[in-house]
Amino acid sequence: MERPTRAGPVVVTGGAGAIGSWLVRVLVGRGIEVRVIDNLSTGRREHLAEAGNARNCRLTVADLREPSTYSDLFRGASEVWHFAANTDIQKGSKDPEIDFADGTVATFRVLEAARRYDVPRVLFSSSSVVYGFPKRFPTPEDYGPLEPESLYGAAKLAGEAMISAYAHMYGIRSYLFRFANIIGPAMTHGVLYDFFEKLRRDPRRLEVLGDGRQSKSYLRTEDCVDAMLRVNERATELVNIYNLGTRDRTSVREIAEKVVAAHGGTARVEYTGGERGWAGDVPQQLLAIDKLEALGWAPRFSSSGAIDHTIAEMQRARASRT
């Protein structure tokens, strides 16, 4: 019933994004032919600069809701990494069409293209937010019930549900990666990006959404990509669900203080108050990663190490721009 694996090019949707482009770089470095599909709404051509100059990487700018503009790229593919999504949870909370269109509908169209071209393997960037605000920390993959609190989370869980059905119906082996907060180069959103942006606009004060006690785990992009490649090599179920995170977590207050220190330590931190930063924000997140570690993998950076490393990286980038 399960489709046989096959050699062939790899399709990466959202491959010009922060995580997708890192994956593309690694795959291209291994000599694999990569077909990137990205609508460049948050992804950027320059993220692919290094990989995109390679002979074995091609970017197609297309909207995933329009399969006629890209589905040919699935022909002969060995696997599809479906990473494209709205990345701005707060923006999605203002207009539910965004996560529905760019999340749920796009994922359905990608699955239909995979089915049409007999692609044997689909890998999906899901998220810790499918758990909603769980009662158990660290949260294991078999936690239930799943009650997403944002439209972004709903689109991720809808994506998981459809992929699971396609796996069982059409024998497409599938990998559902539930990400902690991923941080690293080329970010276009997220707490570190926001804090740097705010201090760039006004170095005297840093407004923090919520009371600062929100506490989550942060995983570096390289660790995230490395973990997915490991799971893809080793996990052999028809549907493979893996949390991707670290063993520790970091509060928003700690992050704010570190970012302020990196900017000279003079900015005043102002909290807007409240348990949640915004409607749909899940204030606590810590994923159980025992299943991932059982594959012989551990993150190189802890959550706080990932934050320190990323802040230093962003400082260097800032310095090189000025």
Next chain:
Amino acid sequence: MERPTRAGPVVVTGGAGAIGSWLVRVLVGRGIEVRVIDNLSTGRREHLAEAGNARNCRLTVADLREPSTYSDLFRGASEVWHFAANTDIQKGSKDPEIDFADGTVATFRVLEAARRYDVPRVLFSSSSVVYGFPKRFPTPEDYGPLEPESLYGAAKLAGEAMISAYAHMYGIRSYLFRFANIIGPAMTHGVLYDFFEKLRRDPRRLEVLGDGRQSKSYLRTEDCVDAMLRVNERATELVNIYNLGTRDRTSVREIAEKVVAAHGGTARVEYTGGERGWAGDVPQQLLAIDKLEALGWAPRFSSSGAIDHTIAEMQRARASRT
């Protein structure tokens, strides 16, 4: 954050279907104004004959994907029961567009209409199939991971995910009912309906899909509706997830033998073989109903009692037609 409840008419999508029309009858009998929306693809006007003649019940024929044709009906509504869906899992397995359009997309449009008109409460006919083929029986509501095996199941889980997000984002109190197999009058699909149809066409033989060892619990329509009304009265979480079923289950073989006996006992039963009846079939289903029983409710009919009762009812209907 949660919206205040309000008095007002009740909207029932799929209200001309087998379960929806029973609910409509009960609500109308209580003097509640009911606005039924149904595209009459499987629902039938005659299912509403009794309730539809009442002054306080009106049917609007509309496609849920086209909110402009029905969303006005949500104005002032106290609650929306969203029951409309593709009911033919096997048909959905041949064309993934069906469950996506009539399930996932329709549910999103209903939620948007509910948000637009500030409806404070949404009730949803989900299904045991969101569990996929679970490792634990009876299966409790907090079972995980959820790995639906059919596109129908994926659409139900996608619906749950979106409703949970709307609950948290917009304060819409929500009820997610995970149905066992519901049987009763006015069915247009399902194992009993299929067996009666097959014997009508050829009284000498009954073909059974699978090896007959599939075993599931069956709940009578009246019990299903009664349970939902009880949960709607008593359960007070923002998101309320309840299994609806019985404590026993019945094998397909037993059902086949009972149906053959009801037809004179002469038909030969022929099994197509295999653990599953069709692609996407979940061969074992038994839901934990402790949560439901804790509200002081128990089904009037056991699974085997529900089957006996329904077979007798179908025999009488058949006799009255000839």
